[in-house]
Amino acid sequence: MEKEKKAVREITSRDEDFAQWYTDIVKKAELADYSSVRGCIVVRPYAYAMWENIQRIFDGMIKATGHENVAMPLFIPESLLQKEKDHVEGFAPEVAWVTYGGSEELEERLCVRPTSETLFCEHFAHIVHSWRDLPVLYNQWCSVVRWEKTTRPFLRSREFWWQEGHTLHLDEADARRETLQQLEAYRTLLEKHLCIPVIAGQKTKREKFAGAEDTYTVEAMMHDGKALQSGTSHYFGDGFARAFEIQYSDKNNQLAYPHQTSWGISTRLIGGIIMAHGDDSGLVLPPDVAPYQAVVIPVAAHKPGVTERALELAETLKAAGLRVKTDLTDNSPGWKFAEYEMRGVPLRIELGPRDIENGQCVVVRRDNGEKTAVALDAIAETAQSMLKDYAAAIFKKAKDNLERNTVEARSMEEIKAAVSDKPRFVAAMTCGCEECETAVKEEAGLSARCIPFEQRHIADTCAVCGKSAKHMIIFGNAY
Amino acid sequence: MEKEKKAVREITSRDEDFAQWYTDIVKKAELADYSSVRGCIVVRPYAYAMWENIQRIFDGMIKATGHENVAMPLFIPESLLQKEKDHVEGFAPEVAWVTYGGSEELEERLCVRPTSETLFCEHFAHIVHSWRDLPVLYNQWCSVVRWEKTTRPFLRSREFWWQEGHTLHLDEADARRETLQQLEAYRTLLEKHLCIPVIAGQKTKREKFAGAEDTYTVEAMMHDGKALQSGTSHYFGDGFARAFEIQYSDKNNQLAYPHQTSWGISTRLIGGIIMAHGDDSGLVLPPDVAPYQAVVIPVAAHKPGVTERALELAETLKAAGLRVKTDLTDNSPGWKFAEYEMRGVPLRIELGPRDIENGQCVVVRRDNGEKTAVALDAIAETAQSMLKDYAAAIFKKAKDNLERNTVEARSMEEIKAAVSDKPRFVAAMTCGCEECETAVKEEAGLSARCIPFEQRHIADTCAVCGKSAKHMIIFGNAY
Numbered sequence: 001m002e003k004e005k006k007a008v009r010e011i012t013s014r015d016e017d018f019a020q021w022y023t024d025i026v027k028k029a030e031l032a033d034y035s036s037v038r039g040c041i042v043v044r045p046y047a048y049a050m051w052e053n054i055q056r057i058f059d060g061m062i063k064a065t066g067h068e069n070v071a072m073p074l075f076i077p078e079s080l081l082q083k084e085k086d087h088v089e090g091f092a093p094e095v096a097w098v099t100y101g102g103s104e105e106l107e108e109r110l111c112v113r114p115t116s117e118t119l120f121c122e123h124f125a126h127i128v129h130s131w132r133d134l135p136v137l138y139n140q141w142c143s144v145v146r147w148e149k150t151t152r153p154f155l156r157s158r159e160f161w162w163q164e165g166h167t168l169h170l171d172e173a174d175a176r177r178e179t180l181q182q183l184e185a186y187r188t189l190l191e192k193h194l195c196i197p198v199i200a201g202q203k204t205k206r207e208k209f210a211g212a213e214d215t216y217t218v219e220a221m222m223h224d225g226k227a228l229q230s231g232t233s234h235y236f237g238d239g240f241a242r243a244f245e246i247q248y249s250d251k252n253n254q255l256a257y258p259h260q261t262s263w264g265i266s267t268r269l270i271g272g273i274i275m276a277h278g279d280d281s282g283l284v285l286p287p288d289v290a291p292y293q294a295v296v297i298p299v300a301a302h303k304p305g306v307t308e309r310a311l312e313l314a315e316t317l318k319a320a321g322l323r324v325k326t327d328l329t330d331n332s333p334g335w336k337f338a339e340y341e342m343r344g345v346p347l348r349i350e351l352g353p354r355d356i357e358n359g360q361c362v363v364v365r366r367d368n369g370e371k372t373a374v375a376l377d378a379i380a381e382t383a384q385s386m387l388k389d390y391a392a393a394i395f396k397k398a399k400d401n402l403e404r405n406t407v408e409a410r411s412m413e414e415i416k417a418a419v420s421d422k423p424r425f426v427a428a429m430t431c432g433c434e435e436c437e438t439a440v441k442e443e444a445g446l447s448a449r450c451i452p453f454e455q456r457h458i459a460d461t462c463a464v465c466g467k468s469a470k471h472m473i474i475f476g477n478a479y
Numbered sequence: 480m481e482k483e484k485k486a487v488r489e490i491t492s493r494d495e496d497f498a499q500w501y502t503d504i505v506k507k508a509e510l511a512d513y514s515s516v517r518g519c520i521v522v523r524p525y526a527y528a529m530w531e532n533i534q535r536i537f538d539g540m541i542k543a544t545g546h547e548n549v550a551m552p553l554f555i556p557e558s559l560l561q562k563e564k565d566h567v568e569g570f571a572p573e574v575a576w577v578t579y580g581g582s583e584e585l586e587e588r589l590c591v592r593p594t595s596e597t598l599f600c601e602h603f604a605h606i607v608h609s610w611r612d613l614p615v616l617y618n619q620w621c622s623v624v625r626w627e628k629t630t631r632p633f634l635r636s637r638e639f640w641w642q643e644g645h646t647l648h649l650d651e652a653d654a655r656r657e658t659l660q661q662l663e664a665y666r667t668l669l670e671k672h673l674c675i676p677v678i679a680g681q682k683t684k685r686e687k688f689a690g691a692e693d694t695y696t697v698e699a700m701m702h703d704g705k706a707l708q709s710g711t712s713h714y715f716g717d718g719f720a721r722a723f724e725i726q727y728s729d730k731n732n733q734l735a736y737p738h739q740t741s742w743g744i745s746t747r748l749i750g751g752i753i754m755a756h757g758d759d760s761g762l763v764l765p766p767d768v769a770p771y772q773a774v775v776i777p778v779a780a781h782k783p784g785v786t787e788r789a790l791e792l793a794e795t796l797k798a799a800g801l802r803v804k805t806d807l808t809d810n811s812p813g814w815k816f817a818e819y820e821m822r823g824v825p826l827r828i829e830l831g832p833r834d835i836e837n838g839q840c841v842v843v844r845r846d847n848g849e850k851t852a853v854a855l856d857a858i859a860e861t862a863q864s865m866l867k868d869y870a871a872a873i874f875k876k877a878k879d880n881l882e883r884n885t886v887e888a889r890s891m892e893e894i895k896a897a898v899s900d901k902p903r904f905v906a907a908m909t910c911g912c913e914e915c916e917t918a919v920k921e922e923a924g925l926s927a928r929c930i931p932f933e934q935r936h937i938a939d940t941c942a943v944c945g946k947s948a949k950h951m952i953i954f955g956n957a958y
Contacts, residue, residue, distance in 0.1 A: 033602055035552045036559055037589060042602050045547035045617070052548065068524035069531065073514045074553075074591070074622060074638050075575075080515055096554075097579035098591065101626035101637075102572050110516060112553070112577065112591070123512055123521050132808075138524070142622075143553060147580035158580075159553050329611075 013280050018224045029283050029343050032153040039151035039158035049291035057193050061185050067137040072119040075110040080118045084243040090210020094147045112145040120166040121244035131250050136168040154271035155479050162266035168258040175259035179235040182263040183216045186231030193288040195395040196220045196276045197402050201450030213237040219449045221402040222275035225423035227449050227476040233263035276398050283344025287387040292325040295340045299333050299352030310351050320380035346390050367394050410459045416444045423477040431462035432470035439464050446475035492759050497703045508762050508822050511632040518630035518637035526749050528770035536672050540664050546616040551598040554589040559597050563722040569689020573625045591624040599645040600723035610729050615647040633750035634958050641745035647737040654738035658714040661742040662695045665710030672767040674874040675699045675755045676881050680929030692716040698928045700881040701754035704902035706928050706955040712742035755877050762823025766866040771804040774819045778812050778831030789830050799859035825869050846873050889938045895923045902956040910941035911949035918943050925954035
């Protein structure tokens with residue numbers, strides 16, 4: 001018990017210092033390590049296993065809709081990066097430059113990809129000739145580099161891991177359909193699999209991606225009320241196609257430019273999982289991506305038969321499709337309870353000699369600490385249904401947080417008052433102009449997170465300038 | 480038929496010009512595209528799907544033996560690369576250097592990882608403290624960069640994709656056990672899943688990895704008689720641990736250095752698949768990694784019911800666990816036959832109105848062109864057993880090539896004579912010294928591929944110097 005208390009005490013309280021709480025969890029749960037290159041992290045096995053589960057789920061979704069994976073080069077020649085004007089302006093200031101290969105200075109410097117639109121476009125120009133070649137539905141899983149000044153593990157690091165989808169379509173309608181389809185895929189990934197509710201919508205002109213015509217986003221609220229931009233999907237029109245001379249012969253043998261999209265999610269989702277669900281005892285993991293969904297802990301493991309029965313129990317659960325760890329180390333049960341609580345394992349299953357006598361085990365839910373005695377011969381179905389309840393409960397908790405901390409405002413005063421004590425989402429009508437959006441940024445410190453698809457009519461006039469309102473925007477502080 | 484002939488004619492004959500044949504296949508089968516960075520390729524969907532299958536198979540194997548995946552940073556500070564003397568000498572001349580982050584010159588330049596021993600070691604020093612922390616069994620899937628002068632798609636490119644396992648063990652015995660276990664995993668991957676026979680053995684001192692105490696290898700023979708080093712596994716001793724100050728307290732509370740291994744395979748295996756199995760009509764793919772194992776081609780698809788029955792047939796095969804493509808495009812059946820032959824699809828399944836009447840389909844094996852009429856209600860089991868026969872047949876063909884082109888030599892004259900008309904593997908006894916190995920390199924142009932585990936006693940004396948023989952070495956030309 002002493003050790004248990006100690007382990008928990010080493011994590012700063014969420015409400016005391018949320019940033020320190022986050023850092024403590026990343027370290028204690030062994031999610032990341034710092035490397036000697038500032039701002040670049042090591043993704044440790046426990047976090048990488050979550051990323052692998054996210055990859056498996058999302059890769060299945062995109063393959064089911066006809067996408068194929070490819071691998072593009074790591075390097076972009078400076079001249080290639082410069083081909084699309086808005087794009088280079090957005091990215092050139094924050095890229096890493098390779099200037100030497102071995103001992104020879106390169107004739108043209110190469111940037112380490114911050115994103116791969118330019119590389120995909122160069123390749124598309126080689127492979128697309130006819131309307132028969134469309135659509136092209138490509139994706140790659142890789143890491144990219146952006147030379148950020150301020151970094152935090154998973155949330156903002158100089159190197160991060162992501163997927164980037166890049167697609168080419170016959171016309172605007174099909175490309176726009178793809179853009180929104182992929183945004184919906186992100187919404188499903190977050191809400192159904194990560195148990196994180198999101199607000200889906202369109203980015204304002206000021207916030208859209210460098211080179212895109214329209215950017216769409218799913219925005220999640222963290223426990224502290226701040227926003228995490230969790231996935232974006234872009235419609236490019238034919239701007240890149242024109243810049244990179246990607247053309248195809250249409251059915252009438254006329255040359256035409258295809259329309260393009262790109263869309264991405266990254267390892268920052270791991271930061272999102274930590275901050276959306278975690279509590280003062282540590283992580284609380286969504287079952288679909290938890291490295292293991294249940295941990296079996298034998299109690300009084302030295303007593304005859306206990307270890308064997310614990311292993312049998314684990315095998316039963318594995319056979320039912322659960323990811324299970326059995327901890328047979330000589331650490332005390334109390335230490336183990338605290339350890340797996342901190343690691344956010346959804347179900348802890350205790351099995352001692354008395355449980356065995358009674359033909360049962362004790363299952364403890366990580367989210368609410370509820371203990372249930374479960375008959376050993378019903379453990380597989382019970383564990384599965386408990387995981388479902390658990391997933392629904394942590395989703396609801398995050399949804400309650402989102403709803404409780406979203407407030408409507410009808411004036412700049414109300415916007416500022418809404419976030420005077422803590423970060424919140426502020427829903428306000430605006431006239432749609434960039435000046436009013438900038439005013440909210442400057443006066444209240446909030447950025448436009450998105451123009452949600454689900455609009456509410458809060459007022460007739462813009463909260464900033466008082467002119468006729470165009471749409472509701474969700475403002476917030478963002479990670 | 481006209482188109483079919485044309486498609487095949489576009490591939491140069493293997494025996495006429497093997498290098499051009501290889502390049503033709505890479506292009507025609509849409510495996511890779513060149514990028515504007517010299518020596519860096521785009522891995523296209525058809526090749527990437529093979530790589531995904533290799534990853535899935537091998538990742539399953541290493542996880543079953545307790546390994547965990549991680550992600551290490553892309554960059555290595557120059558000072559970190561220099562910590563192990565032999566290692567830096569081996570790699571520093573061929574790395575790409577990042578010197579600028581955004582518009583600022585870096586204080587210390589960073590190399591793009593050519594391999595990640597140094598990064599893993601830095602991390603290991605942070606996380607290993609006690610004997611309880613061992614073994615550490617880590618792996619990562621990523622790309623690495625080596626600034627090669629001469630490049631060929633998959634076989635040698637400036638960027639390539641691979642896995643690198645890095646493990647730490649209590650003592651030499653456990654580390655050596657791991658080194659050989661992983662070499663055996665590579666042998667299984669190649670022989671069982673890629674249908675490529677290998678010679679497993681130890682590298683000579685001259686050929687071992689920079690920084691390793693011992694390097695082990697699996698060497699495959701390509702159709703032209705040249706060798707492809709297909710996977711290597713290294714035992715490092717405690718050299719890196721000492722250089723990076725990785726120490727643990729043993730059970731007696733004494734500080735000790737762990738012993739280390741690393742092991743890797745890469746996308747060059749795709750080159751190996753092309754060159755071990757391909758023929759003048761194109762690729763011949765091993766079923767376990769083929770993007771699709773069967774292609775269903777409706778004949779006279781405009782006739783009522785043909786398309787529907789073709790789709791049904793494909794669904795039956797998919798339900799049995801096969802990867803299947805159905806080609807419903809309006810290209811002619813003849814064009815499709817040639818196309819999928821070139822792409823190396825193991826089974827082509829033709830279904831026309833007469834077949835449907837007879838309750839059958841026609842299955843054509845890619846490796847030998849054999850046509851078999853198969854009852855529709857037996858297609859799933861028949862296809863599965865045909866794939867097994869096919870896999871055994873292409874393995875045997877490659878094995879025959881290996882055996883036919885391996886010759887024994889007892890003198891330098893015999894070594895030279897053995898490869899006077901074409902590349903071959905030459906088995907010769909040597910005294911084990913580096914000078915004799917160098918002489919074979921200089922006089923016969925052959926490198927020591929390995930000291931095979933399966934030794935044969937060819938002669939009592941070294942084929943080069945005539946001194947007492949120590950072991951048999953396999954020499955060859957290598958990709």
